[in-house]
Amino acid sequence: MSLLSLKDVTKAxxxxxxxxxxxxxxxxxxxxALMGENGAGKSTLIKILAGVVAPDSAAISLDxxxxxxxxxQHAYRLGLRFIHQxxxxxxxxxxxxxxxxxxxxxxxxxxxxxxxxxxxxxxxTLLKLGITHIDPRQKLATLTLGDQMLVRISSAFVSEAGAxxxxxxxxxxxxxxxxxxxxxxxTVLRELRLQGASVLYVSHRLDEIMAICDxxxxxxxxxxxxxxKIADITHDDLVxxxxxxxxxxAYPRQLTPPQDHIAFTATNLxxxxxxxxxxxxxxxxxxxxxxxxxxxxxxxxxxLFGDLVATGGTMALAGHPYRPRSPADAWRAGIAYIxxxxxxxxxxxxxxxxxxxxxxxxxxxxxxxxxxxxxxxxRLTAERGQLVRLKSAGPNQRARELSGGNQQxxxxxxxxxxxxxxxxxxxxTRGVDVGAKFxxxxxxxxxxxxxxxxxxxxxxxPELLGxxxxxxxxxxxxxxxxxxAASLSEQALINLTFGRATG
Amino acid sequence: xxxxxxxxxxxxxxxAILIFFWxxxxxxxxxxxxxxxxSQQLSMLIVVAAGMTIVMVMGDFDLSVGSMASLSGIVVAxxxxxGVPVWAAVSLALLVGLAGGAINGALISFIGILPFVxxxxxxxxxxxxxxxxxxxxxxxxxxxxxxxxxxxxxxxALGDWGGVAVSIPNLTLLALAVVILVxxxxxxxxxxxxxxxxxxxxxxxxxxxxxxxxxxxxAFALTGSTAALAGIMYASRVASANxxxxxxxxxxxxxxxxxxxxxxxxxxxxxxxxxxxxxILGVLDNGLTxxxxxxxxxxxxxxxxxxxxxxxxxxxxxxxxx
Numbered sequence: 001m002s003l004l005s006l007k008d009v010t011k012a013x014x015x016x017x018x019x020x021x022x023x024x025x026x027x028x029x030x031x032x033a034l035m036g037e038n039g040a041g042k043s044t045l046i047k048i049l050a051g052v053v054a055p056d057s058a059a060i061s062l063d064x065x066x067x068x069x070x071x072x073q074h075a076y077r078l079g080l081r082f083i084h085q086x087x088x089x090x091x092x093x094x095x096x097x098x099x100x101x102x103x104x105x106x107x108x109x110x111x112x113x114x115x116x117x118x119x120x121x122x123x124x125t126l127l128k129l130g131i132t133h134i135d136p137r138q139k140l141a142t143l144t145l146g147d148q149m150l151v152r153i154s155s156a157f158v159s160e161a162g163a164x165x166x167x168x169x170x171x172x173x174x175x176x177x178x179x180x181x182x183x184x185x186x187t188v189l190r191e192l193r194l195q196g197a198s199v200l201y202v203s204h205r206l207d208e209i210m211a212i213c214d215x216x217x218x219x220x221x222x223x224x225x226x227x228x229k230i231a232d233i234t235h236d237d238l239v240x241x242x243x244x245x246x247x248x249x250a251y252p253r254q255l256t257p258p259q260d261h262i263a264f265t266a267t268n269l270x271x272x273x274x275x276x277x278x279x280x281x282x283x284x285x286x287x288x289x290x291x292x293x294x295x296x297x298x299x300x301x302x303x304l305f306g307d308l309v310a311t312g313g314t315m316a317l318a319g320h321p322y323r324p325r326s327p328a329d330a331w332r333a334g335i336a337y338i339x340x341x342x343x344x345x346x347x348x349x350x351x352x353x354x355x356x357x358x359x360x361x362x363x364x365x366x367x368x369x370x371x372x373x374x375x376x377x378x379r380l381t382a383e384r385g386q387l388v389r390l391k392s393a394g395p396n397q398r399a400r401e402l403s404g405g406n407q408q409x410x411x412x413x414x415x416x417x418x419x420x421x422x423x424x425x426x427x428x429t430r431g432v433d434v435g436a437k438f439x440x441x442x443x444x445x446x447x448x449x450x451x452x453x454x455x456x457x458x459x460x461x462p463e464l465l466g467x468x469x470x471x472x473x474x475x476x477x478x479x480x481x482x483x484x485a486a487s488l489s490e491q492a493l494i495n496l497t498f499g500r501a502t503g
Numbered sequence: 504x505x506x507x508x509x510x511x512x513x514x515x516x517x518x519a520i521l522i523f524f525w526x527x528x529x530x531x532x533x534x535x536x537x538x539x540x541x542s543q544q545l546s547m548l549i550v551v552a553a554g555m556t557i558v559m560v561m562g563d564f565d566l567s568v569g570s571m572a573s574l575s576g577i578v579v580a581x582x583x584x585x586g587v588p589v590w591a592a593v594s595l596a597l598l599v600g601l602a603g604g605a606i607n608g609a610l611i612s613f614i615g616i617l618p619f620v621x622x623x624x625x626x627x628x629x630x631x632x633x634x635x636x637x638x639x640x641x642x643x644x645x646x647x648x649x650x651x652x653x654x655x656x657x658x659x660a661l662g663d664w665g666g667v668a669v670s671i672p673n674l675t676l677l678a679l680a681v682v683i684l685v686x687x688x689x690x691x692x693x694x695x696x697x698x699x700x701x702x703x704x705x706x707x708x709x710x711x712x713x714x715x716x717x718x719x720x721x722a723f724a725l726t727g728s729t730a731a732l733a734g735i736m737y738a739s740r741v742a743s744a745n746x747x748x749x750x751x752x753x754x755x756x757x758x759x760x761x762x763x764x765x766x767x768x769x770x771x772x773x774x775x776x777x778x779x780x781x782x783i784l785g786v787l788d789n790g791l792t793x794x795x796x797x798x799x800x801x802x803x804x805x806x807x808x809x810x811x812x813x814x815x816x817x818x819x820x821x822x823x824x825x
Contacts, residue, residue, distance in 0.1 A: 307710065328712035337710065345710055348703035350769055359700055359711040362693045370692050398769070414711070 003028040003198050004167055007059040011044055018044040019055070020222040026167065031189055031199040033209040033216040033230070035242055037433035039403030041222040042202055046169055049200075050082050051075040062166070079166030081156040083173055089152060091141035096122035098140050099155040125154050130184045146293060149176040153185060168192065169200045174208060175431055178293045178459070186212045204433055206235055218242055243435040251466035252442045255449035258285035258469055262319075263453035264304075264422050269313035271296070271303050274477030276313055281422070281453040286444065288468030288485060289457045291497050296477035297457040298340070301424050304455070305337045306330040318421060331360040336415035338408075340426040346411040347399045354381040354395035357414040364418070384413040387446075389439040405436025412443055423447060423454045429463065441467060461490050475499055512815050513765045516808070517783050524790035531793060535661075535669050542671075545785040546678035547572070547733040547740075547749075552756040552781045553678075553685040554729025557722050558618070559760050559772045560689060562702040563611065565726045566622040568756060570630035571603050572734030572749025577633045579651075579735050580642035580744035589651050597731050603629060604727015608720035626753075633746035643743030652742035674736055681729060686774045688725075698722060702771065758809050759784055765816035783808070 006024040010017070019041045026032045036042050047053035049060075051069040060067050062078055069075050075082075089098050096115075099122045106117035122136035131154065134147055143151065153173055156165075168189075174182040189199050189212060201213055209216060210230060217227040218241040225241055263283040268276040274296060281287045289297040302308040304315070306324025315322045317333055324330045330337065339345035347356055358377045363369045365377055381395040390409040392402060399410055408428070415423060428444070429437045444467060448454055458464050464471060465485050473481040473496045481496050524532045531537055551568050558565050575596040582592035603625065610621040658670035689695035700708040701715055709715045733752060738744040763780030764772045784805060791801045 305710075326712075326714070327710050328714060331712040339707075339710055344704070345707055348700050348707050350703045350771070351699065355696065355700070359697075359708070359713065362696060366693050370694075372691055372693060372696060 002026070003063065005061050006045075006049075009045065009048060009058040009060075010056045011048065011053065012056060018222055019048075021224070022219055022222065023224045024217055025227070026198050026200060027215075028198055029193050029196045030214040031193055031201055031212055033213040034200055034202045034219070035209065035216055035238065036219040037242055037403075037435050038405040040219050040242075040433075042219065043171070045219070046082070046171060046200075046202070049075065049080060049169060077163050079164055081165050081168045083153050083156045083168070083170045089140055089148065091139070093140060094136065095126075095134055095138050095140055095143070095151050096136035098151055099125055099136070099158060101155065103158060121158075125158050126151075128157050129154050129188050144294065145176045146178055146181055149173070150181060150185075157188070165197055167198045167200060169202075171202045172204070172431060173201075174203065174205065182208070204431065204437075206238060206434075209238070210235060220244055239434050242433070250438075250462070252438070252445050254469070255445050256284060258448070259283040259451060263317070263451075264322075265316045266304070267314050267316075269300075269303065269315065270311045271299050271308060271477065273311065274299075277477070277479050278313075279472055279479060279482070281455060283421075283451045283453055284448050285470065286448055286454040286456055286468045288464040288471040289455060289474060290461070290464055290471050290493060291474035293459070295474040295497070297474050298426060299477070300474070301337070301426055301455065301457055304330070304422075305335060305424055327360075331418060334418065334421040335424065336360075336418065336420035336422070337424040338411055338415055338426060338428050340430065342404075342408055342411055342431075346414075347407055349400040350398060352396045352398055353385070353390075353392055353402075353410055353413075354378045356399050356410055357381045357384060357395075357417050360414065361418045380417060381413065384416050385409070387416060388412045388443050403433075403436075405432045405439075408432050408436065408440065412440065416443075416447070421452060423452050425454065425456045425458075427458055427460075428456070429458075429460070461493055465490060465493065473497055513762065513779075513783075513812050516812065517779070520783065520787060520790070524786070524793075528790065528793050532790060536667060537789070539669060539671060539675065541782075541785050541789050542675040542678070543740075544789070545781060546672070546674040547736050548752060548755055548759065548785070549678040549778060549781050550681045550729050550733040550736065551752045552759040552777050553681050553774060554726040555756040555760050556763075556772050556774050556777045557685060557689065557698065557729075558726050559757075559764075560695070560698045560702050561705075561719065561722060563618040563719070563723075564622070564757060565604075565607060565618065565723060565730075566753055567603070567607060567626040567629055568726065568730035568733075569750045569753035570626045570633065571600055571727055571730035572737060572752050573744075573746050574603070574629045574633040574636070574749075575600050575731035575734035576738035576744035576748060577637045577642070577746055579738055580647060581636055583648060583651070584642060584646040589648055593735055596735050597728055600727045600729075600731020600734075601724050602727070604724040604730070605720060607727060608723030611723065612716040612719035630746070630750075637744070637746050639746065641743055641745035647738075647742050651739055655736065655739040674740065677732075677736065681732070682774065682778060685729075689774050694718070694721075699771065755781075755784060758805075762809060762812050765812050770816065 002025055004026045006022065009019050009022045011019040022041065022045055034042055044053060048055045048058065049069065051071045051074050060069065067078060069078065096119045100118060106114040106121065108114045119136045126134055126136065129150060131150055134143065134151065140148060140151060156168060173185060177185065192199065201209065203209055213230050215227065215229055216233065216238065218225045220242060259282055261283055262280045265280040267278050269278070270276045277300060289300065291297050299308060303310050306326050306329045309325065322333055324333065343349065354377045358365050358380065365380065366372050378395040385392065388409040390413060391406055399407060402410065429440055432440065444454060456464065456468055465488060468485045471483050471485050471488065471493065472479045473483065480499065483496065551572065555565060555568060578599050579592045579596040582595060607622050607625055610616045611618050655674050658672040659676065660668065660670040662669065689698065697708065697713045697718055700711070700713055701718065705715050734749050737748055759781035760772050760777045762783055763776035764770055766776040766779060767773050787805055787808065788801060791804065
């Protein structure tokens with residue numbers, strides 16, 4: 001039984017086609033994966049469903065009845081619920097207020113908000129996701145990123161009389177979640193499926209899709225490529241459908257082994273009163289930092305980058321003492337940083353690509369360190385762009401107009417403009433599609449082969465195991481183990497991050 | 504079509520205004536003399552708007568420029584009454600602007616007060632200081648040196664134009680010099696590039712090694728200095744100073760920058776567009792005055808045009824993304 005069917009959806013933005021004819025058919029009670037590379041047209045399709053973007057042409061029907069979704073309110077009344085990454089939340093409001101945002105609050109005497117009822121309803125909604133550790137009265141801003149995401153997700157599960165939910169559309173819901181949190185979400189999705197609701201699931205994480213989805217539809221370059229049952233398809237087939245070619249391996253091979261000399265050393269580094277940390281990285285080595293969320297990896301990177309100042313201990317870069325007071329010091333010393341949140345921390349979306357790539361190195365790229373030389377900047381940007389396999393209309397294109405994968409490549413190009421000695425990577429492939437992921441891994445390998453030392457923080461364990469030479473495991477801010485990545489299984493690494501004995 | 508309307512809507516409106524006045528005032532409007540006159544009347548506003556552009560590039564704004572202009576005019580005049588030579592009085596008044604702007608910058612970047620609140624507070628402080636220093640009186644007459652007031656009456660002769668001697672006023676030249684300086688600063692130097700980066704995303708700029716706080720402080724200090732310069736120019740032009748004479752500058756400067764930013768491709772403030780914005784406001788004022796439209800009606804019209812330009816720009820932007 002088809003719940004929602006879309007036929008021949010097309011949409012162009014200012015003459016540039018985003019969707020050239022997409023069909024999608026979602027049955028009742030199924031979890032349906034929507035897959036494709038960044039820029040394939042997934043977001044546009046979802047925005048059309050949400051009534052935010054008007055298609056140029058489309059035949060949409062719900063339960064066999066043609067519908068024309070013309071606003072977000074209309075989509076809501078039709079029973080469509082959306083959870084996306086750029087969901088509107090207000091950090092200064094409480095969890096309960098955020099969950100019920102845009103809905104009618106329970107009232108007393110038709111006038112005053114009934115806070116008790118509101119908080120109780122919020123608690124009940126959270127409970128559906130098995131969440132008991134979040135107090136609905138807490139301000140959203142006090143929660144961790146993962147918890148905030150859980151709140152966003154749960155707001156889609158508010159049941160309201162009059163507009164029962166038929167289809168949940170989830171766009172990269174697990175990007176900020178730990179594996180336990182994701183697992184909890186999957187349980188809820190399976191429960192919803194039992195109740196007859198459908199789910200349209202968008203994710204770059206193939207293993208998740210293989211685990212929870214019934215069917216998958218792949219779109220590429222704005223066209224429907226294929227739809228099939230997950231049970232009938234392999235991981236490799238899906239990747240090939242998405243990028244249009246076969247990929248032999250998920251991770252490119254090491255080009256040259258790490259060199260012997262030490263590039264960077266930290267000795268008894270104390271950060272925010274936690275246990276001192278000591279380690280060193282050799283030139284050409286990729287050191288992975290593993291750990292559960294908030295084990296201190298991010299703080300450690302930020303300290304090396306000068307954004308946090310260590311309260312004790314010393315650092316040395318290429319044998320010289322290194323004491324950064326600000327990110328500017330770090331860039332000057334030859335340390336580059338790829339931040340976790342590319343849109344809010346990595347890029348100035350409203351500015352051209354070349355202004356982004358040269359920003360940390362502006363002085364060196366200008367005449368007398370003061371007067372801009374845009375020609376030189378553009379040339380350099382084109383050069384580094386080639387190095388990272390950036391696909392863009394040219395250095396003058398605004399960063400906002402690029403797909404997620406290409407945006408991340410701009411962040412890499414920016415890091416590489418100054419030829420750094422040490423490259424700090426915080427979740428470098430988060431929210432990046434398979435094709436661009438492989439490009440980024442290749443770039444990391446090439447940089448290591450040139451003698452750059454790399455520190456890689458990632459919550460994607462296969463990525464850590466596939467890319468790192470050595471892995472430092474962090475727990476509560478301390479490094480508890482150093483292990484060679486080659487000899488390690490995923491389960492063993494998980495055990496180490498939780499501090500369980502390896503079996 | 505929509506893109507055209509958004510980019511050139513303001514220009515088309517501007518052209519319409521020009522043609523309207525040209526037709527209605529055939530003898531006086533499109534003359535070199537009138538335009539040089541407009542440029543002189545606008546020179547103070549151009550200087551303040553140029554300075555305002557510097558902070559608005561970062562997404563901030565400075566409400567205190569008007570009262571800073573009043574204060575610097577008072578400072579210069581009071582120093583004259585004490586017998587301080589012109590060059591020293593002018594330099595000191597400029598320093599007052601620099602310091603006042605730096606205070607704004609420090610409040611905003613190091614203490615973290617919102618620009619709206621911080622500069623609203625300093626607006627009243629500078630204004631109060633102008634009254635305290637002057638004793639609430641207008642300073643004029645013999646206290647103002649001849650050299651000082653003569654400057655704004657002079658200019659560079661361009662020769663005859665239909666039997667009338669025409670010259671570029673010194674104040675216009677000064678404003679032009681400030682515009683060129685700000686243009687170089689914002690469009691040609693690393694400083695300007697970094698300000699635009701801060702305006703785009705200050706966290707990403709910080710992580711890219713931009714000294715966000717320091718640059719903010721410098722930018723506000725520069726804006727304060729331009730406000731002080733405008734106040735001094737005003738004092739020279741009217742050969743007197745009173746504690747409220749700069750007060751109309753702030754709103755018009757912000758309006759000019761907004762109006763100008765509707766011309767730029769991505770809606771960011773840019774100095775040359777700011778000048779266009781200020782010119783639109785000035786021409787409107789000039790033409791309507793010549794047509795003897797009541798000054799209060801003029802205010803209503805000018806406000807309406809700002810709303811029209813900015814809403815046309817944001818409406819077309821919204822339509823385009825849909």
